[in-house]
Amino acid sequence: MVLVISVRNGGSDAYQQVHRVNPVAIDFKAGGNAERIQQDRRRMLLHRLFDNRLQIASGTIEALIAQHVVEYFRLQDIPPSEQDRKRNEFTEAWPFAPHLLRLLEEQVLIATDAQETRDMIRILANLFKSRGEASPVLTAADFRLDDDASGIGALLDSVSNEHHRTLRAKAQQNIISVTEAVSNQASVAPHLQEIVSALWLRSIAVGNLAGAEPSTLQVDITRDHAVDDNAFQVELSTIIENSFNIHQDGPRLVFREEENPRAKLMACARNDKLFTDGSDQAQLSKQVRYVIGGTDEVAKLFRVIALPKSWQTDPWSTLDEAEQPERWDERLPILVLPEEPDNIAATLGRWLKDHLQKRRNTIRFLLPRSGSLNAYQDRDLLILARAEMKAQEWSGQNPEYKKLHTEFQSALRDMLKKRFDRFAVLHRWNFADPSQCAFSVESLKKQGAQIPEGIEEALVNDLFVPEDFEDLIVEAAADNSAVGKLLRELQEPRPAGQDCIPWLGETAMKERIVRLCAKGKIAINLRGMEILQTQPGEDEETAWRRLRSKLSFTGRQLDEVSLMAPSAVPTTGGSTPVTPTAPGGGDTGGLFGDGLPPPPNPFGGGISAGGETQPTSGGIFGGGPVAPGAKPRIPLNNPATSPLNLIGKLEGWGIGPATKVAEVAIKVSAANGAQLKELLKKLPDGMTFEISLEKEDD
Known part of the structure; x- marks a missing residue:
């Protein structure tokens, strides 16, 4: 006969009387040992869940969970002295991992009333029915977010917490975000569902226990094969970078309802599908231009493309x-x-x-x-450009x-x-x-x-050869080349395999031309208004200071500025020196002392304004010596252009209403009878004119 009695008070007479015969004591509180209490609770849970749980041999269980247990010991850094006890826990808790049972009991289902056990049984039963055949040991990773039958539904019904449901929806959205952002998700993040599910379950715990460290998540996804540490780190980083509700809380990762701005931004930046329009490449180009040519000083001189x-x-x-x-x-x-x-x-x-x-x-x-x-294939650059661009777009949403x-x-x-x-x-x-x-x-x-x-x-110090530039300019001066034409030629490669002269910009090139003028190498005809060249006895620096601001023309105006040999023109500034006469009173000949006869005056074609002839200085139009008291004359001319431009040229030469001029010749290369008659009608009264022309033979 077995007599079972219960004595609530260990100090009562009844207690003392029973213990006189050394009964077998059964302590339902396990002597206050929390671990033994949990062990008893798990045995009771397994007994109520499975009819045949005790019929499965321990050796069979150990073989199924061996790899998981070994990785658990390594990743959780379990000391050897504790490993045997922990291994027994895994064997007794099978088919559930003991760390899963502790998570549910101590963190997720924190109630202590009888309802807790029934909810726990219902959750575990659904989990085993859904995942028991697929997993040798059931962990937090088996609570699949996309499958209510895996225990998720029973769990949410038990806790009756809308926050947990919202958090589940956020986690599911994060899975979609990772899938969209990673093109080869199956190879880069093969455990995506398991990791996010485990992190979600561990994030609905209360207090400071919410979330999990990476090593804990690695244990959760380990089954009958170990997960490579490096591969897991890459996979976890990919998930974190492309999810926007995962927050870093010290060493732990945790899902939260509020978005992580950095995570959301990087998840967006890494999603190639959001930038198929090339906006990220355009942003990268914009930043390249800013980095190299963004300052006002640079932008004035350089065009960065x-x-x-x-x-x-x-x-x-x-x-x-x-x-x-x-x-x-x-x-x-x-x-x-x-x-x-x-x-x-x-x-x-x-x-x-x-x-x-x-x-x-x-x-x-x-x-x-x-x-x-290639900058547009460098993922690091593109992601930074995308993040910078999107952060600017979203700056109004969140500081x-x-x-x-x-x-x-x-x-x-x-x-x-x-x-x-x-x-x-x-x-x-x-x-x-x-x-x-x-x-x-x-x-x-x-x-x-x-x-x-x-x-x-x-360019200036190492590539530009001043001697080559000087030779080119001197040669152009010998040909009376226009400065505009010369500058345009310098902007193109030199022909016949000649070494190119680096283009330093219009301003720098004009300064170097004027510097050569100050050295006495060339002269510059400023649109017929002024001739630039050095004066007798003038040193280079003095000439440079005098001439450097003279060549201020730009664009097409430079086509009317020509280079000349310095000996071919009178000196600019002051009075024009008289051309020395030849022995015997004769002149040296020609306008520039070149021995040429004076230009034809009448219409060949032209109209010559007559009147009182003023004596000219020697050498101008082949004239004789200057008469006593006569003023020297400055020859001025302009190529063919419109009457309005010629009027402007007169003003530029300083010719006013009272200015006396002589030997005026207006050349008309071709005209018809009507045009000639109209021209003669407009000639002023009080003057006489000579005309000669060439008429086409009928």
Whole structure:
């Protein structure tokens, strides 16, 4: 006979009386040992869940869970002295992991009334029915967010908490976000569902216990095969970067309803499907232009153009209209290449021939560091550009985005500043075979907005040869070339395989021309209004200070400014020196002492205004010596143009109503009878005129 009695008070007489016969004591409180209490509760749960649980041999269970237990010991850093006890816990708790049971009992279902056990049984039963055949041991990762039958439904019904339901919806949305952002999600994040499910379940715990450390999540997804540590870190990083409700709380990760601004921003930036319109590449180009040419000082002198991804085949169609070559002004163009060409000379030579029809000698090609990826294929650069762009768009929603915009913009610009370390300019041109072109490639020690200045310093100090430039200008002066035509020629490669003279810009080139004038190498005819050249006995610096501001014309005005040999013109400034007469009182001949006869006066064609003839200085129109007391004459002329322009020219020469002029010849190269008659009607009264012309024979 077995007598079972219960004595509630251990100090009562009844208790003392029973213990006189040494009964078998059964302590339902396990002596106050929490671990034994939990062990008893788990045995009771398993007994109520499974009819045949005790019929499964321990050896079979240990074989099923061996790999999971080993990884649990390693990742949770369990000391060897505790491992046997922990292994027994896994065996007794099977098919559930003991860390799952503790999570549900101590953190998720925190009630202590009888209802807790029934809810626990219902949750575990649904979990086993859904995932028991698929998993050798059931963990938090088996609560699949997309399957209510996996225990999720019973769990949510038990806790009756709307917050948990909302958090589940957020977690599901994060899974979609990762799937959309990662094209090869199956290989990069094969445990996406399990990791997010485990993190969600661990995040609905109360207090400071919410969330999980990465090692705990790795244990949750470990089954009969160990998960490689490096692969898991990559997978977890991918999930975190592309989810926007995962927050970092110390070492723990936790799902929260509120969005993590940084995570949301990076999740958006890494989603390639959101930038199929090329807006990220446009933003990257914008930042390249700003980093190199964004300051006002640089923008006044240089035009920085970041060429697109298709720069070799279609460089212009995607650029703004203002950046098209036909819209370029006098600023020096710096073309930023997105990648380093395989063969710089051949590639850039072909590019210049195919995509630029004029001003080929003005281009500076800015090259990235050797070994750099194409900027538009460099994912690090693109993601920073996307994050910076989206943070600026969203800055009105949350002040955090404004801070993130500043952060990512700074990071992107720092990378771009260090990206470029060389530039190339054309050295020798070959139109027939562009692959034979030669380029000068120079290194740069400056970064960011200092790059344009560094390029010009290298051009002036290392590539520009003053002697070649001087020879070219002196030769042009001998041919009386117009300055405008000469400058346009300098912007193009030199023909016949000659070395190109680097183009330094219109202002710099004009200054060097005037400097040669100050040296006495050339003279400059300023549109017939003034002749620039050195005066007798004048040193170079004095002449330079006097002449440097004279050549202020620009554009088409320079076509009316010509270069001349210095001995061919009288000196500018002061009175014009009298041309010395030849022995015997004769002149040296010609307008410039060249022995030529005076120009034909009447209409050949022309109309000569007569009247009192003033004596001219020696050598002008072949005249004789200057009469005593006569004033010297300055010859002035202008090429064929409109009457209005000629009136303006008279004003420019200082000819007013009272100014006396002589030997006036107005040349008309061709006219018909009506035009000639109209011209004669408009001649002023009180003067006589001589006419001669050539009439076509009928």
